[in-house]
Every structure is written in structure tokens, then in C-alpha cells.
Amino acid sequence: MKPAALIPLILALGLTACAPAPAPLPFKGSDISAENFGADFSLTTHDGKPVSLSGYKGKVVALFFGYTHCPDICPTTLLEYAGAMKQLGKDSEQVQVLFVSVDAKRDTPAVLAGYVPHFDARFIGLSGSEAELKTAAGHFKVVSQVLPTAGGGYLIDHSAGSYLLDKSGKLRVYEPYGTPLDTLAHDIRLLLD
Numbered sequence: 001m002k003p004a005a006l007i008p009l010i011l012a013l014g015l016t017a018c019a020p021a022p023a024p025l026p027f028k029g030s031d032i033s034a035e036n037f038g039a040d041f042s043l044t045t046h047d048g049k050p051v052s053l054s055g056y057k058g059k060v061v062a063l064f065f066g067y068t069h070c071p072d073i074c075p076t077t078l079l080e081y082a083g084a085m086k087q088l089g090k091d092s093e094q095v096q097v098l099f100v101s102v103d104a105k106r107d108t109p110a111v112l113a114g115y116v117p118h119f120d121a122r123f124i125g126l127s128g129s130e131a132e133l134k135t136a137a138g139h140f141k142v143v144s145q146v147l148p149t150a151g152g153g154y155l156i157d158h159s160a161g162s163y164l165l166d167k168s169g170k171l172r173v174y175e176p177y178g179t180p181l182d183t184l185a186h187d188i189r190l191l192l193d
Contacts, residue, residue, distance in 0.1 A: 025190045028183040029164070029175040038163070038171035041136035043100065046112035046125035053136075057169045059096045060191045062184070064162040065142045067103035068115040073160045073177055074099075078119040081162075083181035084188060085120055091192055094167075097123045102137060102144040102158050104130040140171075166191045 024031055042052040053061070062081055066074035078099065085092040099116050101107035104127065112125030127133070137144065137159075144158035160177035164187055173187050 025172075027173050027187045027190060029173040029179060029187050031172065032163075032174050033170070033172050035171065037139065037141055038165070039139040040169075041132070041139055043126040043128040043132055043136060044109055046109050046116055046127070048109050051124075051126070053098075053165075054169055056096045056098070056165075058167055059094050060167060060188050061165040061169075062095065062097045062162055062188065063100065063140065063165065064098070065100045065102050065137055065140070065144075065158060066160075067101050067156050067158070068107050068111055069103065069155070070158075071155070073158075075119075077160070077162060077177065078116070078123065080179065080181045080184055081123070082120045084184035085122070087181060087185040088188060088192075091189065092122075094192055095188055098126055099123060100126045100136055101128075101133060102142070102156055104128065104133050164188060164191060 024033070040052055040054045042050060045051050064077055064081070066077065068074070081097050085095065085097070088095065097120065099112070101112065107125070107127050109125075109127055112127055116123045116125035128136070140163060142159040144156050147155045147157055149155055162175045163171060164173040164175065166172050172191060175184060175187065
């Protein structure tokens, strides 16, 4: 190839390299797109089917870790997501809310089946062995600690935020506990476009 023929190619490559990076999306939650954590995991759905997180690619995933005996944080967060799904209307068909248990001892698939769908029939509860749940939580920097209560019971103190993953399965947004449903719907909608 003659050197004069290379000039258009070099110019084209140079212009491509100088193209500006796309502007970050205006999330209301914390944009964690540049963070390097979150990984695939495999658990069991509340109807007894084995699934992996990567099996939900093609949908925006809202991922929340909690437990069914949680007195306040978990039901509040699930109610906020239920409200966000209503606000999204038809677009909610492209969203999957996953509630991952941090309580392997009590949160069997049957227990999750009697709890999670009450917030929205499309929500899926995930359970597994203690080791499986600990691995899944660890991938998302979720921590939990058992707190014994009078009478031999216990509560679990756990990380209270939730995560949004885009349709390709990439971790994009952290939503702290108490995020209003309008904010959740706004951030989910950005990931749907």
C-alpha cells in the first residue's frame, strides 16, 4: 500500500480516538458504573427453580438483599419497588426485582413464596444454602450479622441499599435505603432507554 493511501485511514482512526466519551446518565442514586464489584451467582427461586443472576440479562434488574422476618427495612424497600413498578407502567415488563435472602435458616423457597409476591407478583425471592447466600452477598459487598433476641429468636442486621443492573447485566446504580419510588422509577427508566 502506498503511503498516500494510508493518510485517510490514519485520519479516520485519529478522529475515532478523539470522539468524546458518552455523557454519564443523570441518575438520582449513586452511579457506580465505574466500580469493579458485583458478579454472577446461582440460587433457587421461591418456586424452587435454579437460576443465575446472568439469566436475567435483557431486563433491568433491581437487586435487594434482606430477609422475610425483617421488621421494617425490607418491607419498606419492597413497597417502594412495587410503587416504582406501577409508575413504570408497561415498561415494568422489562424489569426484574430480585429479593435475595440473607437468612438461609428460615427463608426457604416456600417461606419466600409466601412473602415476596405479596408486594408484586412479578418479584422473585431467591434462597440457597448459607454458603451460597454468603457468596452472593459478598459479590455485592453486602454484610449481615445475626442479633439474638429474647426467647431464642434473632434479627439480622444487614446492608440496606439496593442495586440496579442494566440490561447487559452490568452494575450501574446504588440506591440507599429510603430512596423514594419516584427516584427508583427515574433511574430504572434511564436504564431502559
